[in-house]
Amino acid sequence: MVLSLEDPAVRSYIVYSSVLALKMLGVATLTSLTRGRRKVFANAEDAKAFHGKIKMDDPEVERVRRAHLNDLENIPAFWILGALYLTTGPAGAWATLLFRLAAAGRVLHTLVYAVVPLPQPTRALAYLVPYGINVYMGVQVVLHYATAL
Numbered sequence: 001m002v003l004s005l006e007d008p009a010v011r012s013y014i015v016y017s018s019v020l021a022l023k024m025l026g027v028a029t030l031t032s033l034t035r036g037r038r039k040v041f042a043n044a045e046d047a048k049a050f051h052g053k054i055k056m057d058d059p060e061v062e063r064v065r066r067a068h069l070n071d072l073e074n075i076p077a078f079w080i081l082g083a084l085y086l087t088t089g090p091a092g093a094w095a096t097l098l099f100r101l102a103a104a105g106r107v108l109h110t111l112v113y114a115v116v117p118l119p120q121p122t123r124a125l126a127y128l129v130p131y132g133i134n135v136y137m138g139v140q141v142v143l144h145y146a147t148a149l
């Protein structure tokens with residue numbers, strides 16, 4: 001099969017992959033902003049430059065860092081599995097729905113983890129939807145290609 005940029009599934013993948021990349025860059029910026037607001041830094045030269053102190057366990061900074069780490073545990077898998085899933089020829093509307101839900105879940109995860117912390121199970125649900133979609137896409141890829149081995 002030939003993938004085409006005219007394919008709605010491909011276009012959706014490009015859009016939502018980019019949204020998630022931009023979101024992750026935003027979390028990195030949020031880390032810097034939180035460090036600046038709390039005046040806590042990881043390096044002596046930063047602490048000196050911004051008149052703060054070295055502190056590795058500030059609760060607010062660590063929360064944003066955990067959100068970022070969780071992104072790293074999940075979003076690269078979305079990029080890889082989403083791209084491979086496209087090669088299985090999914091219906092455009094279905095693939096778009098999956099990509100959209102996965103992106104929305106990850107954005108929500110960041111919001112309720114790093115921006116406005118909310119009680120559980122809010123974060124767990126925001127995590128589980130994209131996680132489930134990643135698993136679904138991975139299984140579809142394996143099933144699709146395993147038969148051709």
Ligand SMILES: N[C@@H](CCC(=O)N[C@@H](CS)C(=O)NCC(=O)O)C(=O)O
Nearest residue numbers: 066067069070073113123124127128
């Ligand atoms: N590495 C994760 C694996 C499980 C996971 O990602 N859980 C989600 C939903 S509860 C989460 O937001 N974990 C918090 C985190 O990764 O800091 C962890 O240590 O919690």
